[in-house]
Amino acid sequence: MKTRFLALLLVWVLVACTSTGQTLPTPEPSPSPEAAGASPALVLTFWHSWNGRPAQVLGVLARRYEREHPGVRIRLEERPAVTLVRDYSEAVADGGAPQMLLVLSRYLGELAENRYVLPLNEQRIDEAVAEIPPGVVDGARIAGRLHSIPLTYDSLVLFYDRRQVAAPPATLVDLGSATSAPATETPDRSWGLAYYLSAATTLPYIEAFGGAVWGADGNVVLDTEERRPGTLSWLEWLKRLRADTGAQAIDDFGLVHAAIQANRAAATVDWLHRLPDYQR
Structure with a gap:
């Protein structure tokens, strides 16, 4: 399944801390190396846009890291999510980044293209990425080189109502037929499948048909002799979904979301983090 992620550091620990449902401990200040007569600490500034419980998790992890590495201090700074990337880009230009x-992984390409982030030394972080699924790590690569470390990741999954769908489709090809509902012309009609068609929610599945966008060397292989048949098969699959009268497979998120909220769709493809919304 397709994954998207938040990049930078502290891999996997975040998931462990936020999934227990327990009360988070209050971050305790780490002993100051200056107070013990040691060399001045290395201060690392960490920009993020989290608040509430996720921000508390970052605080706990930062203090834990400081205790394990007494010569390092991590200064967490919350920034508005809507301006985070722009603020960072301006800070790079000013020398104060x-x-x-x-940040979300979708911004990584732009930052790398402008050289606002540079490739990482992979030999030094092999241990940090060893337990992360390879597909997630590959998403952190630009032109074949690792530019970030995934902190959390999300996957596209099929959510379906067991009362209306007897058995989920076994393959992507069966996605429409397994969830299709009879066509009606009523304004509040129900759909077997409500699927928001966008690059983020459909392009990842091109590999299931034998296609690919990027090669191992970072070059575009979408229309190469080897990958063209898979690309065409993927496009045909999208055309069939779009033409399925029992499915609302469109590029209008508002209409798809409205059908789901009104319980007028038996199944949908969405991000895993939204599971609680569908369980209600």
């Missing part, structure tokens, strides 16, 4: 930045 933080050493660490927590």
Whole structure:
């Protein structure tokens, strides 16, 4: 399944801390190396846009890291999500950018293209990425080189109502037929499948048909002799979904979301983090 992620550091620990449902401990200040007569601490600034419980998790992890590495201090700074990338880009130009930045993976390509982030030394972080699924790590690569470390990741999954769908489709090809509902012309009609068609929610599945966008060397292989048949098969699959009268497979998120909220769809493809919304 397709994954998207938040990049930078502290891999996997975040998931463990936020999934227990327990009360988070209050971060305790780490002993100051200056107070013990040691060399001045290395201060690392970490920009993020989290608040509430997720921000508390970052605080706990930062203090834990400081205790394990007494010569390092991590300064967490919350920034508005809507301006985070722009603020960082301006800070790079001014020479005042933080050493660490927590952003969605979709911004990584632009930042790398402008050389606002540079490739990482993979030999030094092999242990940090060893337990992360390879597909997630590959998403952190630009032109074949690792530019970030995934902190959390999300996957596209099929959500379906067991009362209306006897058995989920076994393959993507069966996605429409397994969830299709009889066509009606009523304004509040129900759909077997409500699927928001966008690059983020459909392009990842091109590999299931034998296609690919990027090669191992970072070059585009979408229309190469080897990958063209898979690309065409993927496009045909999208055309069939779009033409399925029992499915609302469109590029209008508002209409798809409205059908789901009104319980007028038996199944949908969405991000895993939204599971609680569908369980209600």
